[in-house]
Amino acid sequence: MELPEPPSRRKATSQEPEKEIASGTNTLVVGPYLSRSAKRYQSSIKTGGNSPLKGDVDENSRPPESRLEEASGLAAAIDLTIISSQLVTLQAIRPSTYIGKGKLEEFGEFIQEHEIGLIVMDCALSPIQQRNLERAWKAKVIDRTGLILEIFGRRARTKEGTLQVELAHLNYQKGRLVRAWTHLERQRGGFGFLGGPGETQMEADRRMIQERMNRIERDLETVVKTRTLHRTKRKRVPYPVVALVGYTNAGKSTLFNRLTKADVLAEDMLFATLDPTTRAVKLPHGNQVILSDTVGFISDLPTTLVAAFRATLEDVVEANILLHVRDISHIESEAQAEDVESVLAELGITGESGHKIIEVWNKADLLSESDRVLFSGKFIDRRIKKHIPVLTSALTGEGLDELYDAIEGLISENRQVFSIEVSPEKGWDIAWLYENSEVLDRRNNPETGITYLVVRAPKEKADHILKLFPQASLR
Structure with a gap:
């Protein structure tokens, strides 16, 4: 079934739907989250291919309202016009449509009434679920992974970043060719080595995608070798590498600009920084370090993206000191910190593994006096755990002297x-x-x-x- 053409842009192609999302498209953001009782039930059984996101199965500490607000922020990051954001509490995930029939019909009426061209589902949809929702609503549907891929695609500026995003996108898209095609059952005669007799159109398309993925992986191997050479040269010059990590929009790029007097893009939006930036910085007491700004993390970050950005993340793994930048004014600051630590743990980076981590509690300028008193008591606990905290404001410069001292203190240890x-x-x-x-x-x-x-x-x-x-x- 053909989908309606989104306003202000040509119709999306079925091969690259996520890359053709139009700025200004009327958008509905849906947060279909399992209830607590359903989470406990889901985590106790095997659900096969219809299992929800990791964050849905676990006892997620984030309130559904906060999760939906973040999803809306992701949609706003690519200039979509958000008509409405709506929560749906699920007792079970439907294999065919993810949500129940009642909500399916209710949203269908809302979509027609408000001329919605795009629905963002803040969950992981299977190809069948995505196709069935599009057929029912006669509008385009993407899930959380597709939305993050679109954001990354728009933020990438370097050749490396573009290749990494394309690789992740092709890997995601390879299993979804069935979604909008109507001719995939046709067979065609093969010629040469490109396709044997009886190769289906779907097989041919998957083969073409795989060939492109192989080419990108070869190109990225060159990137990895280049980065390795750069790191080898840096090791010869004994300047420690200090990498900024943290949840997206925590203020890493603003802090990077403050420390280096650079002009890296720093805006109040999710994933403003995608391509890594490196600068040499001389600290007040004479130490010189290499400071690296990296891509922000987010909850339920698609594993395909983590794999695709391995060349970028290697800079984090090789760093002598990590500055874990947190937006301490955010209501979900603790949950965001746990998400970052989870990704770092996947990379083998923990305080127990010997990595030196300084927690930069950023955006202190947004704290009230009562909040400052509350956080002062948490400093001692964090110091005991050796996640040294420093309260700063990258915007005003507050706390930077203490941050310099903390960095130089860790450097001098070795x-x-x-x-x-x-x-x-x-x-x-x-x-x-x-x-x-x-x-x-x-x-x-x-x-x-x-x-x-x-x-x-x-x-x-x-x-x-x-x-x-x-x-x-x-x-």
Whole structure:
């Protein structure tokens, strides 16, 4: 069945529906969430291919209203015109349409009355559920994964980001070819090696998608090699890497701009930053670090996206220090922090694994005095858990001195300072020190030709320094 053409844009193609969502399209956002009793029941049984999102099965601490508000924010991030956002409490998930018949009909009337062109379902729909909803409502339907893919597609600016989004999208789309096609049962004669006799149209389309995915993966392998080379070069220059991570719209890019005096896009919208940015920063006490701004996380982040963005996330894995930026003024700040920590744990990054994490409690300028008193009591508990918290406002600059001190404190834990005398004939050794340590001070004696150096280096370099310079002394 043909779908109505969305206003102001040409009709979406069936092969790339999520990429053709029109800005300004009248949109209905639906939050179909299981009740608590249904969650407990669902988590105790196997539901096969109709299992809901992980966040739906678990005892999700987020109120449904907050989850729906976030879904509406995601839709607004790509300029959709949100006519209404509506909650649906489910006792069970219908295999055919996800929601029940009554709500299906109720929404159908609402969609026709308000000329809705797009329905965003804040859940994970199977291809069959998506197709059946579109047939019932005679309008376009996308789920949470499709919406996030669309946002990422619009935010990507670099070749790497574009490739990563396309790979995730093709992987998502490969299993959904059945959704809107009416000719897939046809068979065609094969020719050459492209398709054997009797290959169906669906098989041919899936093969073409897989071939494109293979090409993208090869291109991304080049990206991975390039990033690895960059990281190798950074390791030769002993500057620690500090990566900003956090929930989307927590203020990472604003903080990045404040620390680096850069001009990275920083707006009050979800996923304003997608492509990673790296800058060198000199801290007040002389330490120099490489600061990296990364893509924001979100609850129920599609696993296809995590896999596709592995090259970007490798910068997080390799970082010496992580700044976990939290919007401390947000009502769901704790739940958002848990979502970020969950993704980091999938990458093998936890406080227990030896990674150094500083929690940056950002947007302090939005806190009331009573909130500040409340949060001051939580600092001690966090310090005990070694997730060092620092209350800041990237917008006003509040707390940045404390943040600098926290970063330099962690850096100094793994670095040693040496006083070294180098004789004139050992010029190559001085060059080695510049490549493998931070030279804090250098003085030359014109009479003897001896160079006096004060250097700071990681502990793993200490043995080599003492081998090259047996007279070196720790300061």
